[in-house]
Amino acid sequence: MAVGEFELIKEYFFRNAASYGVALGIGDDCALLQVPQDKQLAVSMDTLVGDIHFPSNADPELIAERALRVNLSDLAAMGAEPLWFTLGLTLPKTDDHWLKGFSQGLFRVANDFNISLVGGDTTRGNLSITIQVHGAVDPKKALLRGNANVGDSVFVTGPLGDGAAALAVIKKELEVGKSAFNYFMDHYYRPQPQIATALHLGGIASSGIDISDGLVADLGHICEQSGVGADIFLERLPLSEPLNKLVEPEQALQWALSGGDDYHLCFTVPTDKMKTFEALCSRHRLPATLIGRMTDAKDVRCLHKGDEVVLTKTGYQHF
Known part of the structure; x- marks a missing residue:
């Protein structure tokens, strides 16, 4: 029945x-x-x-x-x-x-x-x-997309590109060993919501977003709503060891920038809050990697040691 x-x-x-x-x-x-x-x-x-x-x-x-x-x-x-x-x-x-x-x-x-x-x-x-x-x-501590300013530092909470790699493994576009397979499947099915870190950022970070559609696309949402631009320093992007071992550096960077499904936070910190932020990171061992700077350019640029790099894909599209 x-x-x-x-x-x-x-x-x-x-x-x-x-x-x-x-x-x-x-x-x-x-x-x-x-x-x-x-x-x-x-x-x-x-x-x-x-x-x-x-x-x-x-x-x-x-x-x-x-x-x-x-x-x-x-x-x-x-x-x-x-x-x-x-x-x-x-x-x-x-x-x-x-x-x-x-x-x-x-x-x-x-x-x-x-x-x-x-x-x-x-x-x-x-x-x-x-x-x-x-x-x-707390209404005074919500991480909004629209409060970033020129000169703010851009941070992410963990390695990028693993979500796109995991999807490629699921689609059998990549063959990996057991250890790497388990790593990427764990990332895909058990992404880690950065709740604990985010609760410490209220009143310090000027803006925030989670990386679901790709770093460039999601940071672009902050830029659009804040009326500013951003420079991403490619040499600073955090990449996991399994990803670096799996694909060539160019593919790893492409996935880190546009692959999506990483669910780390991308957030901005004003210059006058940096000392407080650094002390907070040290005290609570918060994961944070400096990967860029907010600018007045009105768009997102990717730079490698100062030279601009043009992307062929910027992020996941739902339609």
């Missing part, structure tokens, strides 16, 4: 909400939530479609981890603390094994980041996952 929607939700997705402010969670027409005092609610939503944003035949635990982690990355981009999320799940059919694995992966990540599932919907159709995340942020 087919499992109904309410039985499915009760069996696989009902949990007692553990995070702050859940007056009423799953089980009624709406969740009732209390926003922390003196904070603003940060809300973001992404849809991941099977065989476009992930292989439909992948391990359902890993699919769930990826789906929630990439959404949590948006909260990190705003410097927001995770609170709650909702889930819209479209499935071709009811599959107990798939649902059990998916829910295990989902709640493993939820527990790691102290975020509670408070509602959602399930329906039949082609596999897709829509997650909306909610977080709390």
Whole structure:
């Protein structure tokens, strides 16, 4: 006998909400939530479609981890603390094994980041996952895209290009050994939302964004909304050892600049905040690599030891 929607939700997705402010969670027409005092609610939503944003035949635990982690990355981009999320799940059919694995992966990540599932919907159709995340942020410390200024330093929180390499491995465009395969699959399915680092940047960083579509494209969003430009110093870009071993330097740089799916933060720090920022990095061991400078040029330039390099591709396009 087919499992109904309410039985499915009760069996696989009902949990007692553990995070702050859940007056009423799953089980009624709406969740009732209390926003922390003196904070603003940060809300973001992404849809991941099977065989476009992930292989439909992948391990359902890993699919769930990826789906929630990439959404949590948006909260990190705003410097927001995770609170709650909702889930819209479209499935071709009811599959107990798939649902059990998916829910295990989902709640493993939820527990790691102290975020509670408070509602959602399930329906039949082609596999897709829509997650909306909610977080709390001090309105004076939100990392906005539109506050960068000429002269600000540009930082990233970790190596770039691994997301594009992982996708090439998944598509079997690259052959790798077991160790490298495990490294890139872990990066693809378990990207690390930079929540902890982002919470330290409020009041210090002038702007921020997570790198989902590629460094050039995402830094370009900061430039556009701030009315400034940026220079990226290619010799400073952090690249992982597995990526350097896998492909030639030119390919590694291209993926680092335009590949996307890295989910590290890109943020800017004003000159008068640099000493405070450096002390913060030292005290909390924050991952941060200086990779550029904001300019008055109104666009993003890539420089290698002072010489401009023209890119053939700038970033992922959704349409």
